[in-house]
Amino acid sequence: MTAGETRLTTGDAVVPAESDETAVEAREAAIEEHRYGQPEVLEGPFGTRQLLRLDEALRTADKATGLTFSVYVGELEEPVRGHAERMHLQLPNAASAVLIAVSPNQRVLEVVTGGDARRRVPDRDAKLAALSMVAAFGGGDLAGGIISGLDQIATRAGRS
Template sequence: MAHGEVVPTHPTGLANWNPSVGPTGSEDHPLTTSQLELLDDVIREAERFTGLRFSAYLGDLGANTAASAESLLDGLGPDAPYAVLLAVSPGQRVVEVVTGPEAARRVSDRAARLAVLGVVSACTDGDIGGALVTGVRHRTTG
């Protein structure tokens, strides 16, 4: 997967993915403090394990979700070539995984697809925080 290439991640055909199910937090703070701490720990572990930069985004991705995800990756500046971005937009029922060119050489498309499946499964259960954690973990083990 080259820089800017987005793994096809729209969960079409997954009728059980209900975007109205989500975290128990408020709209301004959809994840609890413990969920954020766990996500931070998992990202730090993934970065230490792989030497890559991991980033997670939760929110609306606009009309062109792939372009928005690519823009978020580019926003990582000099880290972008070595970055893996997991973007989840529950309201749009979209998960995007984007990698920089150096990260793409080291993390397989299979891992990205497994990450998406794990994210969708956790979202189906209403666990958005767990979905982000699962996505990052799959990206390092697939």
């Protein structure tokens, strides 16, 4: 993964963000290829359109703030906060990165911010976004909750 590239991770599937509109069809085809070529991806929580919406939300948040946003959806090892923090440290430019880690089966959500990102997204703002996401998750809208949380965090972070 190159610097400035966002990603959505669902278990083992990684969907890189593309920069132009014509790439939407290519991404959709690649996602479909992964779905039909690798049965384990079929078990993922998102459909193709949801993945595309999440990809767009990640790209928009990155552009709007200059921070790097990433989303992980899958199982988290105990202690979950520690696992989320270790994943965050693996991101490029972790100091200005925001990771949203969601484990639907464990009913856990963690928002991890690097030092630079934390100055722009205080814990209070991250907690408010988390509460909003949890409310959407409770209503059965995993993708919508993540998209809403990304938007809220990006709006609070503003542009550097």
